[in-house]
Amino acid sequence: MDGDLELDSDEELFRNPVHYEPAGINLDLDRADLGIPYGESLMAELLRMRKRVPVEQRGLICPDCRAARGRRVAMYLVERNGVWLASHYRKRGEKPISHESDEHLARKERVAADSEDHGFPATIESSAAEGHARLDVRIDGAGDIVLGYEPQLSDQTVRGMRAREGFRRRSGIRSVWDFANPDHAGIGIVPYVRTPDLPASVIRVQKNPIQLRDGNFVLEEGHCSPSGALDRCPEIAYAPESPTASGYCGRWHRVLVPAHLSSGFTRPDDRAALTLTQFIVEAAAGERVPFQRDGQHGWLPVQQWQKYVEANGQAPEEKKRAPSVREGARRDRCTEDRPASDVRSEPKGRRGGRAIVLETRTKESVTPEVALDALGKPIPLCRFGCGGLASMAGPEGLPEHWSCRRKHDDAQASAGEAA
Ligand SMILES: [Zn+2]
Ligand SMILES: [Zn+2]
Ligand SMILES: [Zn+2]
Structure with a gap:
């Protein structure tokens, strides 16, 4: 019964929350007890319903679809590498569901x-x-x-x-x-x-x-x-x-x-x-x-x-x-x-x-203050004189900050306009 469904993408599967309507509560699929009392037996019940009970009647819905669009969209459980995730209920060929508020x-x-x-x-x-x-x-x-x-x-x-x-x-x-x-x-x-x-x-x-x-x-x-x-x-x-x-x-x-x-x-x-x-x-x-x-x-x-x-x-x-x-x-x-x-x-x-x-x-010891990059080379100071260590090489290959370069360019531009 779950075979002809369109599965959400990996990104969505890991993003989807899931809500159990009969109890009015979101389930935490990260946990064996789903984060609720008697969660282990509820999980067993939900797994038993797979391939036996129609998806719409299993009690699982998407809380985001309900909150963002006022729509009741059924969900079903899928397994990925031993972990359980929830997918929207969608027939083959139907458009993916967007949650975006x-x-x-x-x-x-x-x-x-x-x-x-x-x-x-x-x-x-x-x-x-x-x-x-x-x-x-x-x-x-x-x-x-x-x-x-x-x-x-x-x-x-x-x-x-x-x-x-x-x-x-x-x-x-x-x-x-x-x-x-x-x-x-x-x-x-x-x-x-x-x-x-x-x-x-x-x-x-x-x-x-x-x-x-x-x-x-x-x-x-x-x-x-x-x-x-x-x-x-x-x-x-x-x-x-x-x-x-x-x-x-x-x-x-x-x-x-x-x-x-x-x-x-x-x-x-x-x-x-x-x-x-x-x-x-x-x-x-x-x-x-x-x-x-x-x-x-x-x-x-x-x-x-x-x-x-x-x-x-x-x-x-x-x-x-x-x-x-x-x-x-x-x-x-x-x-x-x-x-x-x-x-x-x-x-x-x-x-x-x-x-x-x-x-x-325990005691303050003197630490060398020479900054080194990941390759062990000293990091030079920014060429624009801000006093900080440069974060990148500029277009001319000289050490600089992107923001100092902007300030420098802006200053030059306004000096040009003034002239
Ligand atoms: Zn949804
Ligand atoms: Zn302390
Ligand atoms: Zn700088």
């Missing part, structure tokens, strides 16, 4: 327009080379950088997010997953940003800033003392019952901190605060790079990348991994095939907004 569409259009305006070609709905991923917006950045912008406004499972990020990583794509919900399961699981949940009409107006609230980290280091550079000790757990208790351990730390929790943070309503537009343009220019540390993903300014690599002890993830498709596939399977008990023990709470300790020393 107007807010989702507006974000795609906005980011594509912003990228184009800053000189980076953008394509909406583009297939990645590896075949499984369909990028919401593909942005061709500086050099060989390809950015995938993926607004993710609906609920997703951790497994689904990891699988879809794996499709992208193996195609050499740097993805920017954009979540509006601070409790989204994908936060920290993939390279992400978080932005406010704005109406489509606001997003579409390009001059409206969309503030970045999480996902961009900064590197901070210093003595762990009241007079030191760190706001608090990253290794002493924050105690909600005594929020002002000064937790300093007296050692020295180097940490990755979400920018909004860093010591130099400007208020979110500040005009200077980072916007989604600026973030995307800088990521496309290679001035922000994705990192992964102990399973936590985020973005980091490239000037701080070398310090990160020094402490992290490895080259940027995508550079190291790109040539090894087999290794990438194996790693991906490892996380997907974890036993259910493992999945269960994952923290349920907010995943964003935590500091990541790169290094702790």
Whole structure:
């Protein structure tokens, strides 16, 4: 009975949530108990119904179709490498079902327009080379950088997010997953940003800033003392019952901190605060790079990348991994095939907004401040005199920043007009 159905694409299968109508609850297919009481027996019941009960009568529907379009679309379970996923019920030849809300569409259009305006070609709905991923917006950045912008406004499972990020990583794509919900399961699981949940009409107006609230980290280091550079000790757990208790351990730390929790943070309503537009343009220019540390993903300014690599002890993830498709596939399977008990023990709470300790020393020792690139060569300073390490070679082959080049060119252009 399930044989003559049109199966959703891999990208969709890993993205689809599923709702069990009789109980009025979404099921978590990552878990053997589906995340509900008596879930194991419900799962057995759902599997028994396959090939016996018509798809429309099994009680499974797509919650996104219902929320976005007020449509009741039946779903059925399919197995991929031992994991269960939900597909929309669709007969052969019927068009794939689109879930996109107007807010989702507006974000795609906005980011594509912003990228184009800053000189980076953008394509909406583009297939990645590896075949499984369909990028919401593909942005061709500086050099060989390809950015995938993926607004993710609906609920997703951790497994689904990891699988879809794996499709992208193996195609050499740097993805920017954009979540509006601070409790989204994908936060920290993939390279992400978080932005406010704005109406489509606001997003579409390009001059409206969309503030970045999480996902961009900064590197901070210093003595762990009241007079030191760190706001608090990253290794002493924050105690909600005594929020002002000064937790300093007296050692020295180097940490990755979400920018909004860093010591130099400007208020979110500040005009200077980072916007989604600026973030995307800088990521496309290679001035922000994705990192992964102990399973936590985020973005980091490239000037701080070398310090990160020094402490992290490895080259940027995508550079190291790109040539090894087999290794990438194996790693991906490892996380997907974890036993259910493992999945269960994952923290349920907010995943964003935590500091990541790169290094702790008992005494501050002198570290050489010569920055090296992945090949061990010193990174030169930007030719435009901003004082930072260059992020790329410019058209003349000299070290520069993409944004400094723009400022320089703009200054020359206005000087030309004035003359
Ligand atoms: Zn749907
Ligand atoms: Zn400390
Ligand atoms: Zn510069």
